[in-house]
Amino acid sequence: MTRVSGRGPVLGAPHPRRWAGLGVLSASLLLVVMDMTILNVALPAISADLKPDSVQLLWMVDVYALVLSGLLVTVSALGDRWGRKKMLLTGFAIFGLASTAVLVADSPGDVIVARAFLGVGGAMIMPSTLSMIRTLFTDPRERATALGVWSAMAALGGALGPILGGALLERFSWHAAFLVNVPVMVAAVVAGLLLLPESRDPRPGRWDAPATALSIVGMVALVWAIKHFGKEGFGDPSAPISLAVAVVTLVWFVRRCLDRPDPLLDVRLFGRPSFTAGTVAALTTSVAMAGMLLLMAQWMQLVQGYSPLETGVRLLPTAAGAGLVSPLAPRLAVRVGTRTVLAGGLAVAGAGFLVLFAAPAPLSYPAVAVALLLIGVGMGSLAIASAVIMSSAPPERAGSAAAIEETSYELGGALGVAVLGSVAAAVYRGGLAPPEPAMAGVTGRAAEVARESLGGALEVAGGAGRAGAELARQAQAAFTDSLAVTGAAGGGLMLAAAVAVWLLTPRDMDLSGGH
Template sequence: MTRTTAAPATGRWAALAVLSASLLMVVMDMTILNVALPEISSSLQPSAVQLLWMVDAYSLVVAGLLVTVSALGDRWGRKRMLIAGFTVFGVASVAVMWADSPAMVIAVRALLGIGGAMIMPSTLSMIRNLFTDPRERATALGIWAAMAAVGSALGPIVGGLLLEAFSWQAAFLVNVPVMVVAIVAGLLLLPESRDPDPGRWDALGTVLSMGGMVALVYAIKHIATEGLDAQAIAAVLIAGIALTWFVLRCLRRPDPILEVRLFRNTSFTAGTLAALTTSIAMGGVLLLMVQWMQLIEGYSPVQSGLAMLPMAVGAAVVSPLAPALAARIGARTVLAGGLVISALGFLVLWIMPLALPSVAAGTVLIGAGMGSLAIGSAVIMAGAPAAKAGSAAAIEETSYEVGGALGVAVLGSVAAALYRAELPVEAAHPVRESLGGALAVARETGSTALAAQAKAAFTDSLTMTALYGGALMLLAAAIVWYLTPARLDLGASQH
């Protein structure tokens, strides 16, 4: 049984507002950087490697710390961990004022990653403990999931508007007032909860989880950009050895740092698989979609963000309704059905000629499918005892983090191969390397034919990648349907 300070009904929903708002800002911050990168590049002149580390530092730190921080939160107190995360995130955002070199920006991004790793699983595990009624919890998790979807869509819009009026530092400084409010509101509204019997701290398990996850995410990202070289193989081996050792260690200990035995619950596994596959498909296809909008359609960052709003609307509408729908037709139907609906959205992008109407139709379906996956969080949390809420939250967040990296690496690599296959073998390296490189060469040489050929090749690669993303979602839907019990009742969770 988890020790929790009781929260009255109104207090629970007020606390949810704090948790959801903080999640909104963290997710927005992830996507705002993509908009700010061009201005950061022109201002600080980073090398290609430094630019890559600006992007990757955040996800590497988050991936490495999620398991450890979640276990620490179970022991130290989830409220304390969340408030500390708000503080770290706010301090990192202020520190950008002194970031006058690429190395400093990388350091700020790493510090933001520490704060993000403290915030994201803490919000989930606190919802698990705040809302003891499973149906209320499912609704709360639906709202939480909606905030995540809205945040990812709002990031480019807010970032673009800020950068039109201010310098690139504004993309970071916007976090500061929100974190100050979150700290005050969190101290006043959030009850404390922790595992009363956490057992001994596993120092070796901590090292193995951090080293293994960082090596895994690094390997995925390195393979996506540099291919399978000696460095990537070494990282894969380190990740494989460390994570295998870590899992075996967790299975043997009575008080593991991560409760991997949760996967014995088939519905928990189904919810985790839904999170992972959604993140893979989204990470790969939407990255290509933003490039298509800006490099082929000529959209500004703000216009690109606005063009993705149908997805946020679909998710925001469906997420809070998903629990009631699950109560009526069954959690299995909603969970697997959400994957099918998102798959249909990807298939629309493959079948219909790419234009604003087809993109809007496809993304609203993707968003609606994602919204119904709010049930995935409810299923994951229902499958975990309250004392192990931190482990459940860490597993779900790790699924999203690794899924996003896999999506960019695997589907991104597939898209790159499809793009190169439509270009002449004798084309210059920059032309075959990326659409941006091809358009730059076309401008220098005045070749409109090259520009048209590169744009057509990229568009074809995007639509085919959408097909693969949709097929992956359909496969996942079938597995999730098989794994999730037909009569799974979110009103009968474990305690």
């Protein structure tokens, strides 16, 4: 049934328990995002206990993102056909069971398997939350507010993960970082059964098995290539091979989707300028945030000397800014226009990054706090990027829209670490050019280790006696310089994206899903 408002047609009547359902969806998203960041805090304790080799450690870190990104398109399409509620609840169950399995993990391989299943659960949960919001909230303005809350929970999860992880690890073993998921997932399954309605595409069409295989192979290969280019540069032969595989399979996948009336992923959505603008905003924000937060956490711990818990607390301005602005962004968009808020959010976040570059040397936490707050405010106003993406897709294509948005976040995160991380590494190595460590009395292999990373430099400095203090000072100064330069790069990227989004977004775009 269709009802008509002053803003145009709205499909269906509002669900009576939609706000309670939003609570379930937001809480589950909060936990999944927290879990993605908790591992970074728990990794040293896991390494000390299980003593993985370098390959096992790499897989512990990477397997979650590889599985998640590989399955996003497939599980979103399955959810459209099988039922989004069933997919979401199955994801809750898998996430909870994989977290419980960590109790019996006594080897690096066990942790890798558990992380892989967490990736399966996360792939089911994250796009399902978006597509269910699209179907729960039929009123466009209510939907925009709901998506603002969803975005605020994502930002809060990213900030609370390190804090919760640090607090747990101060009192318990590393297993606690995983077990915290279990009671929340149990509660989410029960609440989801009671509060969430089922929804699916009424005309799903035939399942495209070749496209499924192409999407999984292509996305896994692409994320693998990005990660390994960032870590090893062009010296790793697996990276260009993976990139070639990704290009071939993903181009084939897109062509197959364009040729079918019932594609696995509706790539024709990119024909809508507003959808493309929202996707560009999501991708760019993820690129800049992932790269910057990785460097910021290292700067706080290895330069400023904060503990993991203290670092998590000092990252809170980002979550505060996003949490305050995200729910208000839809109202602001009604007043000044969607295009202004969407592009303006990118510009404000870009200004935050540029504060890191423009702040007086030596960089101090007050300047960093201002930068983090501006970045958070910018991210908060970008909450309507989700509203733009989901409103630009018809309800039956909610899964495709959600898959594209979540894929943008995953690819953006990988690109941010790879690209901005590479910029930072180049600046850091330039600051520790061979004459510099030699002046501190460090040469040969030790100097090379120092130039590889700040952690390596501090380890070398710890065993170099009096000369080590000078090496540590040089390395910390070089890393701080790399943070500032990366801030300039991230700011430039965000400002360029702001211009692109301003040009792509229709002037009269509103949150009723059109122009």
